[in-house]
Amino acid sequence: MITSDILSDSHKYIMNTYSRQPLVLVKGRGVKVFDSDGREYLDFVSGVAVNNLGHCHPRVVVAIQKQAQRLMHVSNHFHNEPQINLAKALVSNSFADKAFFCNSGTEAIEAAIKLARRYSREVLKQDRYEIITMRGSFHGRTMGALTATAQEKFHKGFEPVVPGFRYVPFDDIPAVEHAVNEHTCAILVEPVQGEGGVNVPSAGYLKALRDICDKNNILLMLDEIQTGMGRTGKLFGYEHEGITPDVAAIAKGLGSGMPIGAIISTDKAAQGLTPGSHGSTFGGNPLACAAALASLETLLEDNIIIQAVEQNGRHFMERLEHLKEKHSFIKVVRGKGLLIGMELDVPGKDIVSACLKEGFLINCTMDTVLRFMPPLIITTEEIDQLVDVLGTIFEKR
Ligand SMILES: Cc1ncc(COP(=O)(O)O)c(C=O)c1O
Secondary structure, eight states, rough: OOOOHHHHHHHHHSOSSSOOOSSOOEEBTTEEETTTOOOOESSSSSHHOOOOTBBBBBHHHHHHHHHHHOOOOOOTTOOOHHHHHHHHHHHHHHSSSSEEEEEEEEHHHHHHHHHHIIIEEEEIOOOOOOOEETTOOOOOSHHHHHHHOOOHHHHSOOOOSSOOOSEEOOOOOHHHHHHHOEEEEEEEESBBBTTTOOBBOTHHHHHHHOOOHHHHEEHHHOOTHHHHHHHSSSSSSSGTTTTOHHHHHHHHGGGSSOOOOEEOOOOHTTTOOOTTTSOOOTTTOHHHHHHHHHHHHHHHGGGHHHHHHHHHHHHHHHHHHHHHHTTTEEEEEETTTTTTEEEEEOSSHHHHHHHHTTTTTOOETTTTTTEEOOOOOOHHHHHHHHHHHHHHHHHHO
């Protein structure tokens, strides 16, 4: 089928919820993807921070193939080994004691919201239900996660939103202190805001939030959906700050492309989630868990990838900083590891299209922030290739 026909069928049969590039991707290997006309691209989007190990990592592919031949799905009325092994690996490599599995980031946030309310009601026996979230956050599209997302543009037309959320500015500790009241059960925050424009809070922010939570007996819940699985140079974003949360929501890079999400939690915070209180048909199914376990093991092996993220992230930022010195329309470069934003004082859409023409996939968020989140296996040379192309595009503006 020729590309124009595929695109025409896409417009005809698929709901119009995304503004997509006119590109049909058919194959991926490592950092490269290929379109239906055989063109090759270097991928600095990674399916929005999902393909952290690159496309079709051989170890993940083999794990999926083996598991698909053995057992793909069983109900959570029964135990399955890949789910248990994945939970064990996540617990061994984090602050957490327990995991709950679902299928996406937004579902992980729903689970976190439910955990927090149940903990307050059933364990603390208090009338606490309110969750404090941060302006500019993004937590997902289902109604609870959508309401947690403190950006009204995402709520528009879907009201009424869910009661029990309070919004405060990001990176503003006095505002959080002021917002806490006798009904607060949790604070939910991204260690680095991704969709909100790659906003990195001041050093000590998570620690100060941890202190507020401890003082008021409320849960600190981190949305590590974008920052987790090595993206910032550590397995989880909180590790940079020397604190531990009570709960973390993860998804995206967890399955290297296999849809899976989870919350990981301390035993204490998880107490309220008793049998029948929450669940998911597909959550923790053997196929997704086998893929996630192979991904996690690969990511952790000798720490190689995570170390490379720190080094390449620094190099990438330095090179983007050089571009900033040359071009006054670049306002700021910021990020952590390989989650990097470049804020412009003009819309970034045309630059995304220009990069595409040159064979590079990049992303733009909040209209003016170019966002770079390549696979963690990207090389310095590949980063240089993109920055050189960006330099040429910027010169022509
Ligand atoms: C920080 C964060 N939380 C939650 C989500 C929602 O995840 P999903 O699209 O898998 O539901 C996203 C997705 O971009 C995200 O970046």
